[in-house]
Amino acid sequence: MMSATPPSMQLWPLLAIFASFVRAQDRETFYEQLWIEPFQDGKLLAQFEFLTVLKDVPRRPDTLSIEDSCKFSIEKYSVTELHLSLNAGKWNYKTWGVPLVPSVASGAELWAWMGHTHNETTEAIDARWHGLTNALAGLFCASLGSMDARRTITPEVAFRPEGDLPRGASNAHSPLLSLTSPIDYPHSLRYAAMPSENVCTENLTPFVKLLPCKAHAGIASLLNPHRLFDADWHGMSITVRWLENTGIELRLGFGAIMDPVRLSEDSMHWSFQSLFGRGLHKSCLIASKSKVLVGMGPTSEGSALLPYGHKLLKMSDTRSLAVYDVSHSECPYSSPVFLMASPVPGSRQRRVPVVAFASDPRSTGPVSPQLPITVRRVLTGAEQTHGGLLLSITNEGNTEFTTAWLETMPWFIQFFLHTLELRVDGQKRDDLLSRLTFIPPRDDLRRASMLEAILSVPPHSTLQVTVSFRKAFILYTEHPPDAHRGWDLPAAVITPLCAEADSKTMELTHRYGLGLVDTCGTRLYTSTLLVDLATPDFSMPYNVIIMTSTVVALFFGSIFNLLTRKFVIVRVGNPRSVYRTTIALMKSEQLRVAYLGPQGTYSHQAAAAAFKNAPATFLSCKTISHTFEAVCEDRVEFSCIPLENSLHGSVIETLDLLRVDRPLERAVSITSEFTIGIEHCLIACRGVRIEEITRVLSHEQALGQCHDFLSTHLPNVAQVRTASTASAAEHLLELSEKGDSLARCSAAICSRICVDMHKELELVQNGIQDGESKETTHRLARLWLTSTSVNFTRFIILSKIPLPAQIRLPTLQRALLRCILPPVNKSNVSNPTVTLSSIIRSIPSDIQVLRVDRRPSLCKTPFHDCAFLEVVCQPPLSAGDHGPDTISQLWRDKVATGAKDVNSQVHGGDLPCCRILGAW
Template identity: 40%
Template sequence: MNLRHIHLLLTLHVCFSNAATSESYEETLQLTPLPDGKVSARFAFKTLASTNIEENQDSDDRPQHYKLFPLALGQLLRAQSISELHLSLNAGKWDYDKWGYPIDQSVASGAELWVWMSESSSNGTSVDQRWKDLSNGLAGLFCASLGALDETRTTKPQWAFGPEGDLLSSRSYHLRHAFLPSESVCTENLTPFLKLLPCKGKSGLSSLLNPHPLFGSNWHGIGVHVRPLAHESMELTMTFGAVLDPVRLSRGKRDWNFDDIFGRPIGRACPVASRSLIKVVLPAHAAYQIAPEPTTVDKDGATYDLTMLSFPLTIGMSWPQEERFQHSIASPSNPLSARRIITGGSQSRGDILFHFINNQNVSQDVVCVETAPWFVNYFLNTRRVVVNGIDREDIILETAYTLPRNHQPSLLETVLRLPAHSVTEMSMSFLKSFIAYTQHPPDAERGWDLPAAAISFTLTDSHPQEPARRLYTRNLLIDLPTPDFSMPYNVIIMSSTVIALFFGSVFNLLTRRFVWVKTRATDIVRD
C-alpha cells in the first residue's frame, strides 16, 4: 500500500466521520483589566456535537464516534448515564468586592462536582453507585482526588443547582452535589486537561496555558461543563481562569502583554477551530494604548480574530500617562454580597454567622446552601435573623435541613427574602462531635475544612432564560477536640529507651567474659 492509498483511506474515514457526527470547536480568551491593577484571563474551549448525550443510554451496543469531542469523557458520561456535569478545581480566593462577579460561577476553593443523572441506566446500577463510579473515573481522568467524594461529602440540594441544559421531560433525573475543599490545582491537573483539547496545547489559545505564570496567580481554576441542548446535541465547555498581577511582575505598573503574564506568544492558530477570538475589555475612564490593532472594536471591547492575524502574536496594553499604578480604595458595588464567619473559641461548641448585603432598590430572594461534615450539628432553634439591627424572622420563606446520619454530611437550605438596601445577619449555634483518634487526618492540629456556602439568586433585570447566579463564601476551618498525639510518641520513645538499656546491659553480661589479667611488675608505673 503506497502513500496515495493511505491518503485515500484517511479521506474516506474523515468523510464518513463527518457524515456520522457533525462537530464544531471554537475557543475564546477574554482579558479584563480589574480596578486593583490585576488582569482576569478566562479561556473557554467549546465543543458542540450533534450526538445527544442521552441518546441510547439504555443500550451499550451503539458505538461512539467522535471527531473533536474527547472520547474518554464521552465514554464515562455514557457508561454512568450522566445527562449534565459540572466540575471545577480552584485554588485561591476570588474577591467579589474587588473583581465583581466572575463569568464562571463556580470559583470556590477546592473541588466541586455536581451532576444530573438519569434514574435508569444501561447496566442497571443504582444512582449512588453510578455517582461513585463517576467520581472515581473523573479522578483518574484529571489526576485529582475526586475519589474522596463519597457518601460522607455528597448531598442532594432541593432548590439550588438547577439544570442548565435541556433535559428530557420524559425522563426522571437525580441531582448529586459534593465539595472537596482541601483539593488543590497543579500541573498534574492541567496536563490531562490539555490532552482533552483538540490542539493539545500545541497551537491556538491553549498554547498560552503555561503552568509557571498561571499557577503563580492570585486565583486560578479549571472547569469542565457538559450539558444537553435541544435538537439532539450536547455542548462541552472546558474553561481555565486566572487572575494575574502585572503590577507585581512589573514592580509598580499595570502594563501587560502576553510575554509578561503568560510567558509566551501564540505561535499559530488551532487548525480545527471554526472560531478563535481574543476579547479585551477596554477601560472606560483611563487613557490606554493597545497593540496590535484589534480586528474590531465595539462597546464590549476589542476583538482579535486569529484567522486574520499574523504570527507569532502577542497582545499588550499600557497606560502611558501612569508612571506608577495607584490602587483606588473604592471598590465596585455588587448587587448582592455575602460572607460567613465562625465565632467562639470552644472545641465543643461554636456559632456560625452569615452576613448578606443587598444594594438593590428591590428585595432579593436568595437560597443559602450550607454543607457541613457529619461531625458538625446545627441547632435550628438557635437561629436568629437580624435586618438592619431588628429581628426579622419573617424573611425566612423556606427551610430544609438534612441531619448528619451514618457519617453523611448535613445540608441546610434556607430561602431568604432580603429587603432593599439592607444588611442581614443570620446566626446559629452548632455542636462539634467527638471523633475517634483513627478518624483524624495526619495534620489534625490544622483543623477540618468547612466547604464554602453557595448563595443562589436571580437578579430582577436578568434574562428569563438565564440560569440563577451563584456566589460562594470562603472556606473555613473548624477546630475539633483533638487528642494529644504526642503522648504515644513519648511512650514509644521512653519504652524503646528502657528496652534498649535493659537489653544492652543483659546482653553485655551474658556475652562478655570476665577474666584475670596478669601484669608484670615493670608494667606498673609508679610516681
C-alpha cells in the same frame, strides 16, 4: 424483571470529556477564546475558553465516533449534565464583580444531574455517583474519589440544570417505553465540595490533553503552568450539558487573576510574554473560531492600541471590547502587543505606552454587573465542643432581595435548628424565612448534613442569620493529616432568585460569548471556614517521623551530589553579575535590559524585539552614555545601544564609549547585534500645518537621515538636537501642555508609534528619511529584512555575561576589534596609514575586515588615533556536528588567536595594540 434503560442513560455528555475531542466530522465544531479584562485594582482576568459542540447528536450512543471505553463510561453512569471546578484563591466579588464562570469556590466542586428509572433506588444512584467521582479522579489526577456520602448532598433549589433534561420516547422493544406518548424520566442531582483540594500542574496536564491541538498551537499554547499557577486566583472548569436545539456541549475553561505589577517588577505594562511567558505563534487549524477579546475602559490620555483589533464592540458608553481574530494560520502576536499606560502609584514612570495596547485600569469596570448584595460568613465561639455560625447578607439595592442559602456540613457539625434566628437592625425577623430544608447528619453512616433556606433581605439593610452547633468527637483514625490545623468547611452557596421566575428562568444562566451574567440565578460563594475540633496529641510520632526523614534526606542528598556532580572551570567577567543573572534565569525571573529612552524610541523597539523570547523588563535611560553605564554598574544585565545607520553612518557617541578601557569589574563586551528598519515621521501638535513650522526637534542621527526632506520642504527651519527621537515628541507635548507659543511652530522627527502614544500630536508627513521609498528586501547581518525604505540601524547588545539560550539570536561570526594607532611623525608622514595597513595584513586570511572607523584616542599625544575594525569569518564556520554554542565558542577562539597574532607581529608582543570588544 430487568428494568429498561432510559434514553438519558444512553447519551450523555460525559462522552465529550472522555472522548478527548475525537473529531465527529461535520457534526462537531470547536471554538476557542481568550478574554483579557482589566480590573479596578490593576489586576487582569485571563479567561481561557474551549467549546466543542456535537450537533444533531443521535439518541443511540453506538452511532457516535467514540472509543469503546468511553461508551462504557457513558452507559454506566448515565450523566445528563456535569459541572466540575478546581480553584485556588479567593474571588473578590467587590472588586472583580461577578465571574464569567460562577463556580469560584476554593477547592474542588462537582455537581451532576443523572437520569434513572422510576424504580431505581437511591442506593443505586449513589453507587453510580461514587463511580463517576472515581472516574473523574483518575482522569484529572484529583482526589475526587473522596466525594462520598460524607460530602455529598442533594439540594432542592440551588444548582438547577443549565442545559435541557431530555425526554423519553416510545420504544417497542422495552416494556417501560412501549407507550405511544413521550415519557419524562426522572433525574437526580448530586453535589459535593472539597475545600481542601489543591489545583496544580498535574490537573492541568490531562486538561490540556483534551484539547484538539493540545498546547502546541492556538490559544491553548498560552497555558503556561509556571505563570497560571503563580496568579492571585486561578481555577479550571469542565462543563458538559445537552441543549435540545444544539446538541452536546463541552466547555473547558481556565481562568486566572494576573498581577502585571508583580510580574513585571512595579510596572503596569503587560503583554502575552509578561503574563504567560510565551507568545501566540500559530493558530489551531481545527478551531472554527479563535478569538482574543480585550476589555477597554474610557480612552485615557497617553493610551494606544497596537496592533488594532479586527473589530471593536461597544459594550456601553464607558466600555468597549477589542476583538482579535487569530484563526488564520500565521498569527502576528508572537511579540508583546499589549501594554498598560498607567504607572504604579508612587512610580516615576510616565503614563506612556510602548509598541502596544495601553488602557487605564482604574477607568474600567468589572467583568459583569455587580450584585446589590454582599455576603459574609464567620464562625463564633472559642470552645472545642460548641460553636456558632453567623451569616450576614447586606442588600444595597432599592428593592427586597430574595435568595437561597445552602450550607453543606460534615457529620461532626450538628446544627441545633431551634437556635436559628434572623435579625435586621437588632430586631428579630422570622418572617423573612419563607422555606427551610434541613437534613441532619447521621453519625452511624457519616453522612453530611444539608441546610437550605429561602431568605428575603429588605432594601438598604443587613440580614444576620445565626445558628448554634455542636462539634462531635471523632475517632483518632478519622483525623486528617496535620490534625491540629483543623477541618476545612465548604463555602456557603448564595443563589439570588427572581421575583417572578418560572421553572426555566430559575435555572442558572450564563452568556459566555460576551461575558454577561444574568444576576437572577447567579451563584455566589462565601469564603471557606476552618473549624477546630478536639484533637489527640499527634505531635510525638510526627516529630519522630519528620526528624528521621530530615536526617535521611540530608544524608542522601549530600552523598548523591558528591557522586553525580561534575566540577568544571567557567570563565567569568564579574562574578557577582554572573551569579545574579544565573540565579535569575534559574528562577525564571525577568532579565533587566537598558535602552535609550524614553519609551517609543527605536532603541526600545529593537530591545523589545531582541528579547521577545525571554522574560525581560526594560529600563529607560536618558542618553547613550547612561545606557552604557547601566550595564557597567550592574543595574541591568544587558544594554541595547545603536552602532551605525545605513544612511548617516556610525554613531559617534557609541564609538567614544567603546574606546575607553575599564577595570575588570566594569568591563563589558558585545554579545550580539540586532538590525531594524527605520521609518521617520514628521509630527506636530494638532492643527499645526507644515507651512507654520520653524523649528524641528530630533536626535542628531534622525536629523541627518532626513536631510533631503528638510532641505526641500523646510529649508529655513532651525534644527534642535535632542537626546532621542521620542524625547523630541515629549518636548512638543510639554510645550503644548504649558501653552507655550513655540508649540504652534515646532515639529519633531520620530517613529510613528509616538503619534499613537500622544493623542495631542498628529502625523504631518510619513516616511521622510532619505533614500527611495519602495518595497525592498535586504540581507543584513544574515537576517532578511523587508522594509519600504533603505534606512536601517544596527544595535549592539552589551553585557558582562553571554546571552541566555532562550533569546535565540543567531551566531553571525562577527567581531569588533579596537586598535591603537601611533601618531603621524617623520617616520610615517609620507604614508599615515602604514600602521593600519600593517595591522590589517597581520589579520589571518580566514578573517575578513568588513569596515573601519577612526576616532581620536584619549592619550595626551596629538593625532593619536583609535581604529575600530569589524571582521567576519570567511568562509563561515560550518555547523556540521556542532551545535550553536560550539560554533560560538570556536569563533571566539579564532578571534582571540587572530588578535594575538596581530599584537605579536605589529609590536612584537610588547605593546598590545589590538583589543577584542566582542565576538558574536
